[in-house]
Amino acid sequence: MESPIFLDHHSTTPIDPDVFSEMIPFLTQNFGNASSSHIFGQEARRAVEKARVQVANLIGANPQEIIFTSGATESDNLAVKGIAESYHRRGNHIITTQIEHSAILDTCYFLEKLGFETTYLPVDKYGMVDPEQVASAIKPNTILISIIHASNEVGTINPLAEIGQIARQAGVLFHSDAVQTIGKIDVNVDHLNIDLMSLTAHKVYGPKGIGALYIRRKKPKTRIKPQNYGGGQEGKIRSGTLNVSGIVGFGYACQIAQTKMQKESERLIGLRSRLYEGLKEQIDFLHLNGHPQKRLPGNLNVSIEFIDSVTLLEKLKNIALSTGSACSSNSSAPSKVLTAMGIDDNLARNPIRFGLGRSNTTNEIDFVVARMVEKVKNMRESSPLYKLMGSEVEPSPQNRIKMVN
Numbered sequence: 022m023e024s025p026i027f028l029d030h031h032s033t034t035p036i037d038p039d040v041f042s043e044m045i046p047f048l049t050q051n052f053g054n055a056s057s058s059h060i061f062g063q064e065a066r067r068a069v070e071k072a073r074v075q076v077a078n079l080i081g082a083n084p085q086e087i088i089f090t091s092g093a094t095e096s097d098n099l100a101v102k103g104i105a106e107s108y109h110r111r112g113n114h115i116i117t118t119q120i121e122h123s124a125i126l127d128t129c130y131f132l133e134k135l136g137f138e139t140t141y142l143p144v145d146k147y148g149m150v151d152p153e154q155v156a157s158a159i160k161p162n163t164i165l166i167s168i169i170h171a172s173n174e175v176g177t178i179n180p181l182a183e184i185g186q187i188a189r190q191a192g193v194l195f196h197s198d199a200v201q202t203i204g205k206i207d208v209n210v211d212h213l214n215i216d217l218m219s220l221t222a223h224k225v226y227g228p229k230g231i232g233a234l235y236i237r238r239k240k241p242k243t244r245i246k247p248q249n250y251g252g253g254q255e256g257k258i259r260s261g262t263l264n265v266s267g268i269v270g271f272g273y274a275c276q277i278a279q280t281k282m283q284k285e286s287e288r289l290i291g292l293r294s295r296l297y298e299g300l301k302e303q304i305d306f307l308h309l310n311g312h313p314q315k316r317l318p319g320n321l322n323v324s325i326e327f328i329d330s331v332t333l334l335e336k337l338k339n340i341a342l343s344t345g346s347a348c349s350s351n352s353s354a355p356s357k358v359l360t361a362m363g364i365d366d367n368l369a370r371n372p373i374r375f376g377l378g379r380s381n382t383t384n385e386i387d388f389v390v391a392r393m394v395e396k397v398k399n400m401r402e403s404s405p406l407y408k409l410m411g412s413e414v415e416p417s418p419q420n421r422i423k424m425v426n
């Protein structure tokens with residue numbers, strides 16, 4: 022197998038060729054500004070509104086509740102800062118979790134400097150947030166709860182419907198970063214009692230640089246302060262000339278994801294089990310990170326004792342994998358998500374994240390299993406600690422997980 026294998030679909034996805042075809046006219050002859058009143062503008066506007074319906078349909082929202090942004094980083098910033106600014110007279114407390122994307126965490130750190138107060142909820146050993154802990158963290162001054170739908174590292178799916186109900190009963194707004202779940206599992210803003218939701222196109226086979234924030238319009242009407250000012254586009258919430266081709270691509274990607282979701286998630290669960298079973302059978306001391314069932318169909322995350330994951334991935338040159346999230350640049354630091362799950366430091370430093378997606382085949386999975394098993398065996402041959410396993414002076418549980426590279 023010559024061409025590289027892409028197993029990093031949590032970091033991004035290739036653009037679907039049909040999505041690309043839909044976009045092309047809006048990069049060429051239909052180049053109008055969607056705010057212009059002439060024929061060129063009208064054509065662009067029609068395409069944008071069609072895409073808004075497609076995005077809204079995927080999450081059970083009304084089209085008017087979709088605000089296009091440059092991606093989920095912007096949506097997360099807009100949601101948290103926009104709510105903080107809009108509701109600060111009511112209170113200054115935000116509840117979130119220790120396993121959020123940095124777009125949420127760093128925004129909360131910033132708000133703390135302005136006088137806001139944040140509770141970072143822990144997770145259980147599977148990486149799941151406990152709704153009861155959310156309930157007990159709510160205070161009279163709580164204005165927002167922001168909880169990631171599924172972890173981009175371990176893939177664990179949080180019980181948003183229960184948390185949403187708690188938030189609703191307490192009269193607190195509820196935001197979720199649903200980047201990893203839209204188009205992968207059922208996501209419905211009403212079933213989940215969501216008031217704000219961050220989305221991005223490039224994780225669902227759409228283009229990069231385009232995303233959306235869902236903002237509930239009724240029951241309750243959610244008021245949000247814009248975070249950039251200008252031409253007043255997107256209901257004055259997000260000024261800036263619309264990225265028409267990106268929006269068209271995002272809309273079409275959502276429509277495709279909706280039709281393919283059921284079959285594709287079953288296929289990915291099958292491939293994922295094949296991968297996990299194959300590795301587990303041939304590699305001892307392999308630990309699954311995350312929930313055994315309640316996880317994204319395409320996600321597998323493991324730590325292998327006596328194996329430095331960065332070194333292993335370097336040896337697997339033609340296989341695109343990641344140790345943690347693509348955005349955590351410091352690879353030697355333990356994963357914040359795994360640490361929050363209470364996982365031993367040495368295992369938390371060495372996760373291997375597989376992100377399976379549409380392009381992956383059974384052949385690829387079998388190839389990856391074979392190559393990984395081979396490299397792990399090689400690496401362990403030079404590991405004195407591993408060699409002690411099963412001998413009379415078996416290493417202590419603390420030492421076992423220490424790496425030797």
Ligand SMILES: *Cc1c(COP(=O)(O)O)cnc(C)c1O
Nearest residue numbers: 092093094122173198200221232
């Ligand atoms: C990728 C990702 C983001 C960032 O999205 P961009 O559109 O790349 O800004 C935010 N949250 C999660 C959970 C992600 O996986």
